[in-house]
Structures are given as C-alpha cells and as structure tokens.
Amino acid sequence: MLPIRSPLSRSLVAVASRPSQTTAVRLCTCMTARRGLSVYRPPVRANAVVTPVVAKSMGVRTYIKKADEVEPLKVVTFEEVKKLSDNPDPKRLIVDVREPHELQKSGIIPNSINVPFSTAPDAWFLSADSFEDRFGFSKPSEDTELVFSCKAGIRGNSAARIAKSAGYENVASYEGSWLDWARNTGAPTY
The missing domain is CATH 3.40.250.10 (Rhodanese-like domain)
Known part of the structure; x- marks a missing residue:
C-alpha cells in the first residue's frame, strides 16, 4: 500500500498496486466516508484490471483490504x-x-x-x-x-x-x- 495525498482535497488516497492492477480508495472526511467508504476510480490503462479495495474505519485508524481479502457477497x-x-x-x-x-x-x-x-x-x-x-x-x-x-x-x-x-x-x-x-x-x- 502506498499512502499519498490527493491534490484535489485534503483527503488521503491509498493506492494498492500489482503489475497490471491499480486501485485507489479516497478516504474522505465527510460523514458518509467515516461510516463506510468512498471509492475513487483512477484513470486506468486499457489493458489494466481494476480490483476494488475496501476501507473500513475503526476509530481513528483506517484499515484497507485487497478485494481477495474481503468476504464474498x-x-x-x-x-x-x-x-x-x-x-x-x-x-x-x-x-x-x-x-x-x-x-x-x-x-x-x-x-x-x-x-x-x-x-x-x-x-x-x-x-x-x-x-x-x-x-x-x-x-x-x-x-x-x-x-x-x-x-x-x-x-x-x-x-x-x-x-x-x-x-x-x-x-x-x-x-x-x-x-x-x-x-x-x-x-x-x-
């Protein structure tokens, strides 16, 4: 995981990368994101596969999971x-x-x-x-x-x-x- 600052806001963007997969989750300071998650989909190359990442807020810390770590629906x-x-x-x-x-x-x-x-x-x-x-x-x-x-x-x-x-x-x-x-x-x- 690479935490980086978003140029558009004061929110933190966490990026998970693999050779052909890139995903980013924007963790906003808004009420909804504190209780759930807000997904930011970055521009992706035509042959790239985007894998969702789930962020769950637990108190002041935020934990990011890769899609294969999230229980299936x-x-x-x-x-x-x-x-x-x-x-x-x-x-x-x-x-x-x-x-x-x-x-x-x-x-x-x-x-x-x-x-x-x-x-x-x-x-x-x-x-x-x-x-x-x-x-x-x-x-x-x-x-x-x-x-x-x-x-x-x-x-x-x-x-x-x-x-x-x-x-x-x-x-x-x-x-x-x-x-x-x-x-x-x-x-x-x-």
Missing part, C-alpha cells in the same frame, strides 16, 4: 429473484438502486423498493425517521434480507457492501440485475 439468480418478486415477504426485500429516471425508461422488478445509490449512498446509515422522510417507506430492520439490484450488477454490489458495513448482515446481490431480468421476462431495456 451472496449472489442470487433470476429464479430466486422471480420467486421473491412473485411471493413478497417483508423479511426479504429486493432493493433497486437505480435512479428514478432510469426506472421511468425501463421499469422496476415487481414488489421491489427503490433506494437510489448514486444520490443516496448514505441511506443505510440514516435513522429510521430520516429514511422514511427521504424515501417514503419504513427503513428495513437489520435482520431483513436485502437483495440488491441495479442495471447490470455493479451498483447493486457496491450498495450491498455499504449496507453490510451499516450493520445489515443478510445481504445479497442479483448479479445480472435489470438486464438479466429483462432478458428472462421480455421487459424493455434502455
């Missing part, structure tokens, strides 16, 4: 999501993290909730009242299983990791997300 398939969509259960929720304008273009998995990741990455750290004020429905309890979905699976995977760092232990990622759902059900893609 549970991954669910179309069949599992379809079953959950057809038979909604308050203890198992599908969370779509796409932005509202994306949902207007294509639609949403039936019986899922929308918690936009890009505009509300701190959602899972909010109090129950703040969460309900912002999204219009009650915040799921920490023992609820959350299955995260987006367009292709990348934002859903990130949101699942953030929810996990907020105390939700039972999280999963729908790897194919909306593109897989649309391919299997005939729904429109955008």
Whole structure:
C-alpha cells in the first residue's frame, strides 16, 4: 500500500498496486466516508484490471483490504429473484438502486423498493425517521434480507457492501440485475 495525498482535497488516497492492477480508495472526511467508504476510480490503462479495495474505519485508524481479502457477497439468480418478486415477504426485500429516471425508461422488478445509490449512498446509515422522510417507506430492520439490484450488477454490489458495513448482515446481490431480468421476462431495456 502506498499512502499519498490527493491534490484535489485534503483527503488521503491509498493506492494498492500489482503489475497490471491499480486501485485507489479516497478516504474522505465527510460523514458518509467515516461510516463506510468512498471509492475513487483512477484513470486506468486499457489493458489494466481494476480490483476494488475496501476501507473500513475503526476509530481513528483506517484499515484497507485487497478485494481477495474481503468476504464474498451472496449472489442470487433470476429464479430466486422471480420467486421473491412473485411471493413478497417483508423479511426479504429486493432493493433497486437505480435512479428514478432510469426506472421511468425501463421499469422496476415487481414488489421491489427503490433506494437510489448514486444520490443516496448514505441511506443505510440514516435513522429510521430520516429514511422514511427521504424515501417514503419504513427503513428495513437489520435482520431483513436485502437483495440488491441495479442495471447490470455493479451498483447493486457496491450498495450491498455499504449496507453490510451499516450493520445489515443478510445481504445479497442479483448479479445480472435489470438486464438479466429483462432478458428472462421480455421487459424493455434502455
């Protein structure tokens, strides 16, 4: 690990390098980053492979882990999501993290909730009242299983990791997300 100072702010940038892999995590001084993480993706050569690095704040120290040191997320398939969509259960929720304008273009998995990741990455750290004020429905309890979905699976995977760092232990990622759902059900893609 090579700690370096970011020229854009007073935040610390930690860079992990291997022969063809480069990753950087920006540790901001903002409230969200103190509780979770903020990922900075540097410009990468065309043939480079970017590996995510997770930073977890423990008091005043910050520990950085390489992606292969981070425990893997549970991954669910179309069949599992379809079953959950057809038979909604308050203890198992599908969370779509796409932005509202994306949902207007294509639609949403039936019986899922929308918690936009890009505009509300701190959602899972909010109090129950703040969460309900912002999204219009009650915040799921920490023992609820959350299955995260987006367009292709990348934002859903990130949101699942953030929810996990907020105390939700039972999280999963729908790897194919909306593109897989649309391919299997005939729904429109955008």
